[in-house]
Amino acid sequence: MPSELLLAATIGVALALYFLLGGADFGGGIWDLLASGPRAAEQRRAIGAAIGPVWEANHVWLILVIVVLFTGFPAAFGAISVALHVPLTLFLVGVVLRGSAFAFRSLDLSGDRGQRRFGLVFSMASTIAPLLLGMSVGALVSGNIRVRGGLVTTGFFAPWLAPFPLAVGLFSLALCALLAATYLTVEVADTALREDFRRRALAAAFAAGGAALLAFALAGRGAPWVRAALAGRPWSWPFHALTAAAALTAIAALATRRFRLARAAVGAQTILILLGWALAQYPYLIVPDVTLHGAAADPRSQRLLLVALAAGLPVLIPSLWLLFRVFKPRVSGRPVRAGRVP
Amino acid sequence: MGISLAFHIVFAAAGVALPALMVIADLVYRRTRDPEYLRLSKQLAKGTSILFAVGAVSGTVLSFELGLLWPEFMGRFGQMIGLPFALEGFAFFTEAIFLGIYLYGRDKVSPRLHLLSGVVVAVSGAASAFFVTLANAFMNGPGGTDPIAAMWSPSWPYQVVHVLLASYQATAWAMVGTHGFILLRDRRRTLHRKALAIALPVACLTALAQPLSGDRSAKHIAVAQPLKLAAAEAHLHTAPHAALHVGGVPDLETGAFHGAVAIPGALSFLAHGDFDATVTGLDAFPRDEWPPVVAVRTAFQVMVGAGSAMALAALAVIAAMLRRRRLPDGRRWLLAFVALGPLGFVSLEAGWLVTEWGRQPWTVRGLLRTADAVTPFPYKAAPFWLFTIVYLFLGAAVVYLLARQISHADEPHPPTASGHAV
Numbered sequence: 230m231p232s233e234l235l236l237a238a239t240i241g242v243a244l245a246l247y248f249l250l251g252g253a254d255f256g257g258g259i260w261d262l263l264a265s266g267p268r269a270a271e272q273r274r275a276i277g278a279a280i281g282p283v284w285e286a287n288h289v290w291l292i293l294v295i296v297v298l299f300t301g302f303p304a305a306f307g308a309i310s311v312a313l314h315v316p317l318t319l320f321l322v323g324v325v326l327r328g329s330a331f332a333f334r335s336l337d338l339s340g341d342r343g344q345r346r347f348g349l350v351f352s353m354a355s356t357i358a359p360l361l362l363g364m365s366v367g368a369l370v371s372g373n374i375r376v377r378g379g380l381v382t383t384g385f386f387a388p389w390l391a392p393f394p395l396a397v398g399l400f401s402l403a404l405c406a407l408l409a410a411t412y413l414t415v416e417v418a419d420t421a422l423r424e425d426f427r428r429r430a431l432a433a434a435f436a437a438g439g440a441a442l443l444a445f446a447l448a449g450r451g452a453p454w455v456r457a458a459l460a461g462r463p464w465s466w467p468f469h470a471l472t473a474a475a476a477l478t479a480i481a482a483l484a485t486r487r488f489r490l491a492r493a494a495v496g497a498q499t500i501l502i503l504l505g506w507a508l509a510q511y512p513y514l515i516v517p518d519v520t521l522h523g524a525a526a527d528p529r530s531q532r533l534l535l536v537a538l539a540a541g542l543p544v545l546i547p548s549l550w551l552l553f554r555v556f557k558p559r560v561s562g563r564p565v566r567a568g569r570v571p
Numbered sequence: 572m573g574i575s576l577a578f579h580i581v582f583a584a585a586g587v588a589l590p591a592l593m594v595i596a597d598l599v600y601r602r603t604r605d606p607e608y609l610r611l612s613k614q615l616a617k618g619t620s621i622l623f624a625v626g627a628v629s630g631t632v633l634s635f636e637l638g639l640l641w642p643e644f645m646g647r648f649g650q651m652i653g654l655p656f657a658l659e660g661f662a663f664f665t666e667a668i669f670l671g672i673y674l675y676g677r678d679k680v681s682p683r684l685h686l687l688s689g690v691v692v693a694v695s696g697a698a699s700a701f702f703v704t705l706a707n708a709f710m711n712g713p714g715g716t717d718p719i720a721a722m723w724s725p726s727w728p729y730q731v732v733h734v735l736l737a738s739y740q741a742t743a744w745a746m747v748g749t750h751g752f753i754l755l756r757d758r759r760r761t762l763h764r765k766a767l768a769i770a771l772p773v774a775c776l777t778a779l780a781q782p783l784s785g786d787r788s789a790k791h792i793a794v795a796q797p798l799k800l801a802a803a804e805a806h807l808h809t810a811p812h813a814a815l816h817v818g819g820v821p822d823l824e825t826g827a828f829h830g831a832v833a834i835p836g837a838l839s840f841l842a843h844g845d846f847d848a849t850v851t852g853l854d855a856f857p858r859d860e861w862p863p864v865v866a867v868r869t870a871f872q873v874m875v876g877a878g879s880a881m882a883l884a885a886l887a888v889i890a891a892m893l894r895r896r897r898l899p900d901g902r903r904w905l906l907a908f909v910a911l912g913p914l915g916f917v918s919l920e921a922g923w924l925v926t927e928w929g930r931q932p933w934t935v936r937g938l939l940r941t942a943d944a945v946t947p948f949p950y951k952a953a954p955f956w957l958f959t960i961v962y963l964f965l966g967a968a969v970v971y972l973l974a975r976q977i978s979h980a981d982e983p984h985p986p987t988a989s990g991h992a993v
Contacts, residue, residue, distance in 0.1 A: 282675040285627050285667040289660065295634045296660050300653020307642035310635075318954050321635050322961055325628040332624030333968055526650035537654055541661030548668045555676050 232532055233525040236301035239538060240294055245503050247290035249408065249496055252401075254284045256409025258327060258355020259402070260429060261348065268422055273348065275417045275426075276409075277335060282556040284331065286549065288324075300534050305514040305524035312374045312381045312515070316361045316389050323358030326350050356402070363401025367394030367444075370510055371452040376518040393444065393451025400440035404499060407433035411479070411495045414488040416557070427483055430491070434480050441502075454516050458509040468508070472501040578962045579633055580923055581916060582626035582969075587700045587735070588742030588773075589619040590670070590693040595769055597689055601682075607762045611769070613677075614976060619692070620674050621972055625965055627667065632958070652706045659702035666695040697735060704734045710930065725795055729788040730926075736784055737922060740777035741915030744881060746770035748912010749977055751905045758900075767908075768898055774915075775885035782882050785875070786841065793842035797851035799929040802864045803871035804838060806852045813838040813850040818872070823864055826852075862931040870924040877918035884911050 257276040264272040299306040310317070327350075334347035368374060368389035375383045388394070410430035417423050448456035459465055475498035482491035512520045525531060593615035600608035634656070669691040677685060708724040708731070747770045750763040792800045800806070806813060807826030815838040819831025836846035843850070853861060884907065891899040 282671040285624065286664060286671060288627060288631065289664045289667055292631055292634050292663065293657075293660050296653060296656045299634075300650055300657060303648075303650050303653075310642045314954075317635055318957065321632045322957065324631055325961055325965065328628040329625050329965055329968065332621055333972055526653075530650035530653065533654055534650075534657055537657045541658065541664075545661055545664050548665055552668045552671055555672055555679050 232528060232535055233301065233521050235535060236297055236525075236531060237521050239535075240297050240301075241503070241507050243290050243293045243297065245500055247287070247294060248404070248503060249499055250283070250287035251290060252359065252405040252499075253408040253412050254280050254287055255327070255355045255359045256405035256407070256433075257413075258331075258352045259406045260409055260413075260426075262352035262356055263429075266425065268425055271419070271422055272425060275413060275419075275422060277331075279413060279416050280331065281335060283552065284328070286552060288328065297534065297538070301526055301531055302514060302521070302524040303526055305519050308374075308376045308381055308515060308519055308524075309369070312376075312383065312385070312388060313365045313368060315385055316365045316368070320358050320361040320365065323354040323361065325354075327354035327358060330354065359401045359405045360398040363398035364389050364394040366401070366506070367391075367397030367452070369514075370397075370455045370506070370516050372454045372516045374515050374518075376515060391451060393447040396440060396444035396447050396451075400437060400444050403433055403437035403440050404502070407437050407479075407495055408499060411483070411488075411492050414483070415492050423488070427486065427488075430495075431480065431483050434476065434483065434495075438476060452516075454513075455509045459505070462508075464508065468501070468505055472498060472505060475501055576633065576927075577920060577923070578966060579626065579629040580919065582622050582629055583700065583703075584738035584916075584919055585622045585742045585745075586619065586626040586666075587696040587738040589615055589622060590666075590689060590696050591739065592742070592746065592769060592773065593619055594686070594689040594693050595773075596766075597686060599769065601686070605765075607765055611762055611766055616674055616689075617976055618973055620670065621969060621976075623666070623670055625969055627663075629962070629965070630663065636958075648709075652709050655702040655705040655709075659699045659706075662695045662699035662702060666692055666699065669695070697738075700735055700738060701731055704731045707926070726788075726791060729784070729791045733781070733784045733788050733922070736777050736781045737915075737919045739773060740781055740881070741919045743770045743774035743777060744915035745912055747774050747908050748910075751908030751912065753978065754900065755902070755905045755909065764898070764900065767900065771888065771898065774881070775888050778878070778881040778885040781878055785878065789841055790844065793850065796929075798853070798856050798860065799862070799867075799926075800842060801851060801853045801855075802862045802867040802929055803925055805864050805868040806838065806850060807854055809849065809852040809855050811839065811849040812836045812847050813842075813852075815841065821865065821868060823853075862929050867925055867928045870921045870928065874918045874921035874925060877914040877921065881911060881914055881918070 257280050261273050261276050264270075264276075266272075295306075298309075330347045330350035334344055334351055368391075371388060371391065371393055373383060373388040373391065374381065407430060410426045410433055413426040414423050414430060417426065445456070445459070448459070459469075475494050479491050479494035479498055482488070482494055510516060512522065514521055514524055526534075593612050596608050596612035596615055599605075600612055669688040672680060673685065673688040673692055676688070680688070705724070705727055708727040747767060750766040750770065753760060753763045754767065789800065804816070805821035805823070805828070807821075807823065812835065814833045814835045816828045816831040816833050819828040821828050821831075839848040839850055840846045842848065853864065888899055888904075891904075
């Protein structure tokens with residue numbers, strides 16, 4: 230396999246992990262914002278306990294994506310940074326406020342008022358960030374970012390402030406909410422609390438389905454190239470069938486309270502969606518002017534980057550395994566001690 | 572970008588050094604079984620987590636900002652300097668993972684694994700500073716455009732040591748100042764005395780080592796980046812037996828200094844180890860290549876001045892400890908500590924300004940000018956103010972939280988408002 234494909238695959242895997250893990254952290258923030266009912270405080274506490282030990286590590290996946298992108302595909306990175314300057318800047322502000330407000334909230338000693346203030350910043354920022362990230366992705370595949378001779382010619386607003394990117398943004402928001410609520414059904418010990426998150430997961434599942442259909446419908450005009458790929462390739466419809474099966478499995482499992490199955494199905498659904506995006510976009514990094522091949526760094530840089538990545542993995546994988554084994558005992562199959570909510 | 576970086580290096584430097592201090596406190600606790608050291612270590616861990624959270628998000632911002640603000644730089648040089656950034660990413664991953672385990676896992680993992688996690692946090696923090704400094708060394712004097720050569724630029728051994736020492740030094744002095752301040756108000760708070768006892772040796776050792784590292788750097792720069800040294804000293808005319816000017820205001824037309832103390836031959840000695848050596852002056856370079864000389868020199872003077880003050884204080888502390896065989900904690904010592912506390916970070920920021928301003932008008936020396944690297948985005952002021960405001964908010968929140976954390980550190984039951992506070 231040519232090295233640029235390997236690097237693109239690395240970006241894809243890191244992005245998928247970022248979405249599965251970091252996306253769920255964003256989703257936690259969304260449910261923090263929407264916490265309601267008699268157990269609102271307990272919901273917030275469960276979210277905080279689930280995110281606390283892992284969010285910083287989850288976040289590094291995004292840094293990895295960026296680093297591989299600018300090392301492996303510097304030309305594309307430059308063009309993306311220019312064309313999506315505004316949404317990415319706002320996304321970053323969201324990331325900054327979310328992360329720091331969360332850390333401040335859990336360490337602040339000043340009492341309820343300070344807690345609520347940081348909590349509100351945390352949850353608002355968690356909601357805005359995935360929306361903007363989704364909109365940026367929508368703009369990338371829309372075909373409305375044009376690059377001539379390495380220069381972006383389509384301005385700073387038009388490509389992402391459009392109906393199709395907005396629909397993709399909503400889709401990503403709904404997916405984050407779905408991931409978080411589903412994970413939480415597995416992680417909380419209290420039955421009533423689990424029911425709260427089950428209902429929320431179901432609502433998010435339907436919202437995600439609606440947003441997906443909306444995006445697909447808008448793609449006809451908003452992103453014709455990707456629409457053609459999603460509808461007209463030999464793999465298209467079997468692939469959609471597989472994704473739909475995962476989504477329906479998730480809904481059915483949630484409805485029948487088989488939470489661990491639901492979590493697996495939601496994870497599979499997310500991975501399939503991201504894979505579908507990657508396949509539909511291939512071989513472009515920015516549809517339709519920048520390709521993987523055209524934007525790739527020189528082969529020696531690519532190979533060295535792959536070596537560096539391969540050298541890092543033996544450190545990373547066991548460390549991550551340890552982290553999740555310590556804090557998410559059910560992931561490794563060990564039962565959680567009852568009443569572990571700190 | 573500058574604002575983000577200026578903030579980031581404070582958070583990052585503290586994020587490199589605090590874990591080390593936290594592990595030291597933990598080790599002392601394990602040896603003495605004195606619960607106050609345990610509490611101290613826990614407080615340092617909380618401080619680390621606040622700073623790491625902010626360092627993590629501001630690091631994310633920077634990795635994006637590289638592209639958002641300098642798309643041309645990243646488009647051309649991304650592949651060359653990507654290697655240290657990729658390795659830094661892994662170091663960062665490790666730090667985040669084990670900090671999570673150290674902070675939240677005290678009761679969930681064995682004591683040995685817990686301590687080991689702390690050590691890993693400290694080591695990987697230092698490793699990420701190491702890799703990032705490699706990238707900066709590339710910008711100062713690219714060793715070549717091949718990725719391996721770019722990773723090991725000529726100035727890396729000097730810069731990396733200088734930066735790592737500075738991180739520990741700045742953090743340790745800040746800690747010395749903070750706890751000195753609290754002891755000044757109430758001398759009975761023994762926890763803060765113990766914190767002082769941990770921070771002070773680190774502060775003194777680094778303060779004494781740093782001038783040596785600085786001297787090595789200066790001698791390297793005198794040969795490798797003579798323009799930067801000339802700017803840092805506002806040294807106009809290439810000449811042998813060059814004098815060192817301390818303080819005062821340089822006149823860039825005549826090369827004279829107003830109100831400065833001149834030490835004949837000292838500049839030649841510091842730059843080349845010989846009082847009669849010739850030191851290249853600004854006049855050897857076309858004027859449009861000059862960095863902002865007065866700014867660079869001012870920053871340099873601040874850095875060296877603050878560094879010298881800390882080194883002298885370190886000598887005095889060591890002398891006092893040798894004579895009295897106990898921690899110097901008289902009122903006057905404490906006042907001095909409070910005054911010296913901020914100097915580490917002042918010196919760190921000033922040193923960073925020297926290297927960044929000193930490189931202008933280049934972003935990558937000799938290869939890319941800053942004016943060509945900047946984004947074509949027409950409303951540059953907007954992101955500038957946006958990030959400035961965000962960072963001011965963050966800075967204020969960090970200071971507020973750390974202040975609360977420290978002043979409540981020795982209360983038997985710190986008020987926890989939330990159930991999930993660590």
